[in-house]
Amino acid sequence: xxxxxxxxxxxxxxxxxxxxxxxxxxxxxxxxxxxxxxxxxxxxxxxxxxxxxxxxxxxxxxxxxxxxxxxxxxxxxxxxxxxxxxxxxxxxxxxxxxxxxxxxxxxxxxxxxxxxxxxxxxxxxxxxxxxxxxxxxxxxxxxxxxxxxxxxxxxxxxxx
Amino acid sequence: xxxxxxxxxxxxxxxxxxxxxxxxxxxxxxxxxxxxxxxxxxxxxxxxxxxxxxxxxxxxxxxxxxxxxxxxxxxxxxxxxxxxxxxxxxxxxxxxxxxxxxxxxxxxxxxxxxxxxxxxxxxxxxxxxxxxxxxxxxxxxxxxxxxxxxxxxxxxxxxxxxxxxxxxxxxxxxxxxxxxxxxxxxxxxxxxxxxxxxxxxxxxxxxxxxxxxxxxxxxxxxxxxxxxxxxxxxxxxxxxxxxxxxxxxxxxxxxxxxxxxxxxxxxxxxxxxxxxxxxxxxxxxxxxxxxxxxxxxxxxxxxxxxxxxxxxxxxxxxxxxxxxxxxxxxxxxxxxxxxxxxxxxxxxxxxxxxxxxxxxxxxxxxxxxxxxxxxxxxxxxxxxxxxxxxxxxxxxxxxxxxxxxxxxxxxxxxxxxxxxxxxxxxxxxxxxxxxxxxxxxxxxxxxxxxxxxxxxxxxxxxxxxxxxxxxxxxxxxxxxxxxxxxxxxxxxxxxxxxxxxxxxxxxxxxxxxxxxxxxxxxxxxxxxxxxxxxxxxxxxxxxxxxxxxxxxxxxxxxxxxxxxxxx
Ligand SMILES: Cc1cc2nc3c(=O)[nH]c(=O)nc-3n(C[C@H](O)[C@H](O)[C@H](O)COP(=O)(O)OP(=O)(O)OC[C@H]3O[C@@H](n4cnc5c(N)ncnc54)[C@H](O)[C@@H]3O)c2cc1C
Ligand SMILES: NC(=O)c1ccc[n+]([C@@H]2O[C@H](COP(=O)([O-])OP(=O)(O)OC[C@H]3O[C@@H](n4cnc5c(N)ncnc54)[C@H](OP(=O)(O)O)[C@@H]3O)[C@@H](O)[C@H]2O)c1
Numbered sequence: 176x177x178x179x180x181x182x183x184x185x186x187x188x189x190x191x192x193x194x195x196x197x198x199x200x201x202x203x204x205x206x207x208x209x210x211x212x213x214x215x216x217x218x219x220x221x222x223x224x225x226x227x228x229x230x231x232x233x234x235x236x237x238x239x240x241x242x243x244x245x246x247x248x249x250x251x252x253x254x255x256x257x258x259x260x261x262x263x264x265x266x267x268x269x270x271x272x273x274x275x276x277x278x279x280x281x282x283x284x285x286x287x288x289x290x291x292x293x294x295x296x297x298x299x300x301x302x303x304x305x306x307x308x309x310x311x312x313x314x315x316x317x318x319x320x321x322x323x324x325x326x327x328x329x330x331x332x333x334x335x
Numbered sequence: 336x337x338x339x340x341x342x343x344x345x346x347x348x349x350x351x352x353x354x355x356x357x358x359x360x361x362x363x364x365x366x367x368x369x370x371x372x373x374x375x376x377x378x379x380x381x382x383x384x385x386x387x388x389x390x391x392x393x394x395x396x397x398x399x400x401x402x403x404x405x406x407x408x409x410x411x412x413x414x415x416x417x418x419x420x421x422x423x424x425x426x427x428x429x430x431x432x433x434x435x436x437x438x439x440x441x442x443x444x445x446x447x448x449x450x451x452x453x454x455x456x457x458x459x460x461x462x463x464x465x466x467x468x469x470x471x472x473x474x475x476x477x478x479x480x481x482x483x484x485x486x487x488x489x490x491x492x493x494x495x496x497x498x499x500x501x502x503x504x505x506x507x508x509x510x511x512x513x514x515x516x517x518x519x520x521x522x523x524x525x526x527x528x529x530x531x532x533x534x535x536x537x538x539x540x541x542x543x544x545x546x547x548x549x550x551x552x553x554x555x556x557x558x559x560x561x562x563x564x565x566x567x568x569x570x571x572x573x574x575x576x577x578x579x580x581x582x583x584x585x586x587x588x589x590x591x592x593x594x595x596x597x598x599x600x601x602x603x604x605x606x607x608x609x610x611x612x613x614x615x616x617x618x619x620x621x622x623x624x625x626x627x628x629x630x631x632x633x634x635x636x637x638x639x640x641x642x643x644x645x646x647x648x649x650x651x652x653x654x655x656x657x658x659x660x661x662x663x664x665x666x667x668x669x670x671x672x673x674x675x676x677x678x679x680x681x682x683x684x685x686x687x688x689x690x691x692x693x694x695x696x697x698x699x700x701x702x703x704x705x706x707x708x709x710x711x712x713x714x715x716x717x718x719x720x721x722x723x724x725x726x727x728x729x730x731x732x733x734x735x736x737x738x739x740x741x742x743x744x745x746x747x748x749x750x751x752x753x754x755x756x757x758x759x760x761x762x763x764x765x766x767x768x769x770x771x772x773x774x775x776x777x778x779x780x781x782x783x784x785x786x787x788x789x790x791x792x793x794x795x796x797x798x799x800x801x802x803x804x805x806x807x808x809x810x811x812x813x814x815x816x817x818x819x820x821x822x823x824x825x826x827x828x829x830x831x832x833x834x835x836x837x838x839x840x841x842x843x844x845x846x847x848x849x850x851x852x853x854x855x856x857x858x859x860x861x862x863x864x865x866x867x868x869x870x871x872x873x874x875x876x877x878x879x880x881x882x883x884x885x886x887x888x889x890x891x892x893x894x895x896x897x898x899x900x901x902x
Contacts, residue, residue, distance in 0.1 A: 295626060305550050
C-alpha cells in the first residue's frame with residue numbers, strides 16, 4: 176500500500192449531467208486503477224514537501240513527499256491517472272503535467288530531450304513539463320500541477 | 336482509501352449530444368443520446384442503438400460501499416463501487432491484435448470493468464505488434480511500454496491467444512456468438528503505394544518491408560535488400576519511418592550490434608555500400624511529418640554529414656514559427672558543423688518539393704533500379720508556405736529532376752486492410768481511408784444501421800482502436816490515448832445497457848469466449864500459443880541474444896518459435 180498522508184478532495188464526483196454510470200447500471204463495474212508502480216519511501220518527519228495534483232475531474236490530491244521524488248513516481252504510487260509508457264526514460268510524452276502554481280520559473284529548465292518529447296504532448300502549454308523529469312526540491316514545496324486528460328475529451332465542438 | 340470514480344469522458348459527450356439533439360429538434364420526445372458520428376467517414380447521425388431519454392440523467396450520488404477486490408495485478412488498488420448488480424455475467428471481449436492499441440484497450444477495460452474478461456488474438460506467436468516489429472532496434476526505451484503490457488497479461492481475466500489469425504484460423508462470424516464484444520486492434524499490415532512506373536523494380540522496397548526485415552518480422556525474413564548495389568539510397572516520404580530507415584542505413588554497423596536487430600540484417604548492413612541517403616519530400620521542411628528528436632539523432636551519427644538546406648523555406652525570423660516547427664528548423668538549419676560534407680565518409684540530405692514520377696531501370700540490368708525521376712512542385716498560390724498544412728502544385732516552369740538511386744524505399748505510410756470476414760458481421764471496411772468506419776471514439780459504424788435519413792449507426796458490440804481506427808499515424812502515446820477512449824466508450828455502453836453482440840439473436844447467459852472456440856480451432860491444425868508459452872520463446876530469444884551481447888536475438892520464422900515450444 177503506498178503511503179498517502181493527506182488528501183483533500185475539493186470536488187466530488189458529481190457531474191452536471193448525471194450520476195456516475197456506476198450507479199445506474201445493472202452491469203458490474205469497478206473503478207479500479209490497476210497496476211501502478213512506484214514504491215516511494217515516506218519523507219522523514221519535518222522534511223516533508225507538499226505537492227498537489229489536480230486530476231482531470233478537477234479533484235485535488237495533496238501528498239507529502241520527500242526531496243528527490245519525481246512527479247511520475249509520486250502520481251503512480253498514489254494511483255493517479257498518469258501513465259509512464261516509456262518507464263520514465265524521457266522517451267514519450269505520457270507523463271505530461273501542467274504547472275499551475277508559480278513554481279515554473281524556479282524549476283531547473285527542461286533540457287533538450289525533455290523539450291523534444293514535450294513537442295509531442297497533447298495540449299502543450301507554456302508551463303508544461305514531463306512528470307518523470309521534475310524532481311521535488313525545497314524550492315518546489317507547495318507545487319501544484321494539473322494532469323491533462325488521458326483520453327479524447329468530448330467537447331461541444333465535436334458535435335458541430 | 337480511494338473512493339473516486341473513474342469518469343468516462345464520453346458520457347459527458349452523450350449528454351451534450353442529447354442537449355444538442357433536443358435543441359435541434361424540439362418537441363421530439365426521448366431525444367437520443369449516444370453514438371456521435373463525426374464527419375470523418377462521411378456519416379452523420381445519432382445511433383438508434385444508444386437510446387436514452389434525458390430523464391435518465393438524474394443527479395449523482397456517491398457510491399456507498401467500497402470493498403476490496405483481488406486483481407492479480409501487482410500492487411493494485413481495486414475497489415468495487417457496485418456490489419448490487421443483477422447481471423452476474425462477465426463481460427467477455429475479444430481483442431484482435433496484441434500491439435499497443437490492443438494492450439492499452441485491454442488495460443483500461445480490465446481496470447474499469449471488474450467483470451471484464453479479455454481474450455486477445457494475435458496472428459503471430461509473439462505479442463506487441465509494432466512495438467516489437469516497428470520501433471527501431473536502437474530505440475529500446477520506447478519498448479518499455481511492454482512492461483505495462485506484461486502486467487496486463489498477468490491478470491487472471493486476460494487470455495493471450497497467439498498464433499491464431501482471425502479471419503484465417505477462426506472466423507469472425509463464429510467468434511461473434513461467444514463474445515459480448517469484439518474490438519478490432521489489428522493495426523496496419525500493408526503499405527501505401529505510389530502507383531508510378533517502375534515501383535516493382537528490384538531494389539525498390541517499401542519502408543515497411545525494410546523495417547519488418549531488420550526487426551525480424553517472419554513474413555519478411557527473406558527480403559535481402561540490395562544494399563550492395565551502389566552508393567545512393569533514396570527514401571521517399573519525410574515521416575519518422577523515413578528517418579528510421581535513413582538512420583539504420585547510416586549508423587555504423589558495430590553500433591547496431593548491441594541492439595536486438597537481427598543477425599541477418601547485421602550481415603547485410605555490414606556489406607552495404609550505401610554512402611548517401613537522400614530523404615525526399617513533396618512539400619517543404621515546414622510541412623515534413625518527422626519530429627525533432629529523430630532529426631537530431633541523424634545529425635549526431637559519427638562520420639555522417641548533412642547537406643545544408645536552403646533557408647529560403649523559412650520566414651526571415653524563424654523564431655516567429657510555432658514551437659514544433661521552430662525547434663525542427665533550428666536543428667535543420669544548424670546541420671552538422673562538425674561533419675563537413677566534403678570530408679565525411681557518409682552523407683544524408685533532405686530534398687523538398689519533389690514528387691516521385693518514375694523509378695527507372697538500370698541500363699545494365701533492366702530489372703534493377705538506377706534512378707528516380709521527380710516532378711518539381713511549388714506552393715499553391717493560396718497556400719501559406721509556413722503553415723504545416725501548405726498545399727503544393729506541380730511547378731511547370733521547372734524540368735523533371737532525375738536522381739541516382741541504387742536502392743529506394745517508399746516511406747509514404749502504412750495501410751490497414753479489411754480483415755477476412757468483416758462484412759459477414761456487418762462491417763464495411765473503408766478501403767479508401769484504410770480504416771474501419773467508426774464514430775471517432777471507437778464504435779464501429781455501419782452506413783445502413785441508422786434511422787430514417789440519418790443513415791449510419793453503431794454495429795452492436797463492435798469497437799476498434801489504434802491504427803485500424805485512426806489510420807496509420809501516431810506514436811505510442813497517441814495510440815494509448817486512442818485505446819483508452821475506445822475502452823471508455825465500451826465501458827460506458829455496457830453501463831448504459833445498449834445492445835452488445837448476440838443481443839439481436841436473443842442470446843442469453845454467459846459467453847464462453849475462447850473456451851468455446853478452442854477445440855474447433857485446434858481441429859483445423861492451428862496451434863495456439865498462450866502467454867506462458869510466449870514467455871518460453873521470450874526466454875530463449877534473450878538467451879540467444881545474451882550469447883552475442885544483444886538484448887535479444889529474435890526467431891526469424893514462426894516454425895522456429897513453435898519448435899522451441901514443442902521440442
Ligand atoms: C517503423 C515504425 C517505427 C515506430 N517507432 C515508434 C517510436 O519510436 N515511438 C513511438 O511512440 N511510436 C512509434 N511508432 C508508432 C507505433 O508503433 C504505433 O503507434 C502503434 O504500434 C500502433 O499500434 P496498433 O496496436 O494500432 O498496431 P500494431 O502495433 O501494428 O499491432 C497490430 C497487431 O495486430 C496483429 N494482427 C494483424 N492482423 C491480425 C489478425 N488477422 N488476427 C490477429 N492478429 C492480427 C498484428 O500482428 C500486430 O501484432 C512506429 C511505427 C512504425 C511503423
Ligand atoms: N521515433 C518515433 O517516434 C517514430 C518512429 C517511426 C514512426 N513513428 C510514427 O509512426 C507514424 C507513421 O509514420 P510514417 O513515417 O509512416 O508516416 P507519416 O508520418 O504520415 O509520414 C508520411 C510521409 O509520406 C509523405 N507522403 C505521403 N504520400 C506521398 C506521396 N504520394 N508522395 C510523396 N510523399 C508522400 C508525407 O508527405 P505529405 O505530408 O506531403 O503527405 C509524409 O512526409 C507517425 O505518426 C510517426 O510519427 C514514430
